[in-house]
Amino acid sequence: MGLRNVEYMIQEAFTGIRRNGIMAFASVTTIALSLGVLGTFALLALAANRFVLSRVNQFEIAVFIEGKTLADIEPVLKQIRSISGVVEMNVRDRKKEWEAFKRDRPDFESAGVPLDVLPFAVDVKVSDPGRIAQIASKIRLIKGVDRVNESKELVDRILAVLRVVKVLSIAGVLVLLGTTALIISNAIRLTLYARRLEIKIMQLVGATNQFIRLPLVIEGVVLGAVGAVLAWFFLTLGGRYVALMAEKIVFLGRISSGVGRAELACGLIFVGAMIGAAGSFVSIRRFLHD
Amino acid sequence: MIRFDNVSVEYPNGVRALNDVSIHIAKGEFAFVVGPTGSGKSTLLKLIYREVTPTRGRVLFDGEDIGALKANQVPYLRRKLGIVFQDFKLLPQKNVWENLAFAMRVIGRHPRDIRRRISEVLNLVGLTKRCDAFPHQMSGGEQQRAAIARALVNHPTVLLADEPTGNLDPDTSWEIMQLLEQINTHGTTVLVATHDSQIVDRMRKRVIQLEAGYVVRDQEKGAYQHSTLTEDLCCGA
Numbered sequence: 277m278g279l280r281n282v283e284y285m286i287q288e289a290f291t292g293i294r295r296n297g298i299m300a301f302a303s304v305t306t307i308a309l310s311l312g313v314l315g316t317f318a319l320l321a322l323a324a325n326r327f328v329l330s331r332v333n334q335f336e337i338a339v340f341i342e343g344k345t346l347a348d349i350e351p352v353l354k355q356i357r358s359i360s361g362v363v364e365m366n367v368r369d370r371k372k373e374w375e376a377f378k379r380d381r382p383d384f385e386s387a388g389v390p391l392d393v394l395p396f397a398v399d400v401k402v403s404d405p406g407r408i409a410q411i412a413s414k415i416r417l418i419k420g421v422d423r424v425n426e427s428k429e430l431v432d433r434i435l436a437v438l439r440v441v442k443v444l445s446i447a448g449v450l451v452l453l454g455t456t457a458l459i460i461s462n463a464i465r466l467t468l469y470a471r472r473l474e475i476k477i478m479q480l481v482g483a484t485n486q487f488i489r490l491p492l493v494i495e496g497v498v499l500g501a502v503g504a505v506l507a508w509f510f511l512t513l514g515g516r517y518v519a520l521m522a523e524k525i526v527f528l529g530r531i532s533s534g535v536g537r538a539e540l541a542c543g544l545i546f547v548g549a550m551i552g553a554a555g556s557f558v559s560i561r562r563f564l565h566d
Numbered sequence: 567m568i569r570f571d572n573v574s575v576e577y578p579n580g581v582r583a584l585n586d587v588s589i590h591i592a593k594g595e596f597a598f599v600v601g602p603t604g605s606g607k608s609t610l611l612k613l614i615y616r617e618v619t620p621t622r623g624r625v626l627f628d629g630e631d632i633g634a635l636k637a638n639q640v641p642y643l644r645r646k647l648g649i650v651f652q653d654f655k656l657l658p659q660k661n662v663w664e665n666l667a668f669a670m671r672v673i674g675r676h677p678r679d680i681r682r683r684i685s686e687v688l689n690l691v692g693l694t695k696r697c698d699a700f701p702h703q704m705s706g707g708e709q710q711r712a713a714i715a716r717a718l719v720n721h722p723t724v725l726l727a728d729e730p731t732g733n734l735d736p737d738t739s740w741e742i743m744q745l746l747e748q749i750n751t752h753g754t755t756v757l758v759a760t761h762d763s764q765i766v767d768r769m770r771k772r773v774i775q776l777e778a779g780y781v782v783r784d785q786e787k788g789a790y791q792h793s794t795l796t797e798d799l800c801c802g803a
Contacts, residue, residue: 278674280676281674284671295659473655473657474657476655477655477657477668477669478672479641479644480615480644480649480655481644481645481669481672481673481716481720482641482642482643482644482645482647482673482720483641483672483673484638484641484673485637485638485641487672487673487674488672
């Protein structure tokens, strides 16, 4: 196929969009809406994933070390720091701990127990929540460590939840992707139906299927991409609003899907264009076989 | 050029449109296919442009079995055919010139050839001055001329016309028929399905008469009805 014909097909695709303005508008709107729903779901799933992960990261190993002053526990801290996988350590404020303890056990205070009876509590952050148990057992072996609290069950449960969230979101995205493809191919079928005379004439004068199909597939790609840009616009606006709302809800904190604006645009346009092309291709097949 | 060998067509709904049809249409011939609605005229034409394939028998075009063509070869068969319909099938949002250009463009013809060829055929059908009119701005006769021009634009060897005058008044019908005859004198084989008895009687061409899917008459210089009386009257007139 010559360059002249390719040029003609691209030209035909845009002429087609212009001449069938209302149908093109309907298709773009449908594509934008379906991609918007798909994108919202995918972004929420990603945000949920990240949110759960960030919670897991906050589950650190609590290490209790005996000692009267910070200097006493320094050698132990050094050893913990040298274990691979340990990212950060935080010695808790003993006064605050004491206040909290007193609230729980008023009997201790009345008995005149001094502050330094409490061990130092150190929060150890690890790089990978899956390695908590392994690192905890290493810390346990260090001399001077009184007790290690790894909250293993909680971590396991959260990891299990994370797995479920992952599976559900992948399944959800797949189902929505399928539905979006169906809706879009239906919208394109309507635009084709409006042009069945044109297609019929092309067939009767001996246009090859490729010659009939390509401009329409290009049209599908363009409509898909335009729909995707609209969806991107609304998702970006909506995303900013949701993030603002989330920050107001204290326990949620900063929430983000971790997907950049450019990445989101590229992803949506790619999906929109692919679905547009596939939708056209499938719908035209039916017409060509009539 | 076109040969039907014992062709039968049965549609999926059980209707038998054609029964054991055997005819031959020679190169350069002008023939009418006549018969009442539902007698199989359209099916006979559809077999030639491969809209329908025979249930039994063979349809040969230049010795090639049309029914055995692969789907991707059908467009190349159709480029040898020009097809005209009762309802014109012009694209309403394109003007005459664009309608013709479209038919050439979609088979990949060069814009230079398109310009030259369109002015040729518009001249032939007498629509040179109406080339920028849209279908809704034209009379039925003009629209059919435009449709014939489109059918001719790709140099077909055969022109198939399915009830080309079905929507036209008698005078206009006659003009269209004369145009088809003129095209025939240039060497194009013309096959016209019609139930317009006046035209058939006046033209005195070969008549293939169908009845319930059977060829009941195939007569050179025939009339619409097979009756010596009619023939005599016409010849006497």
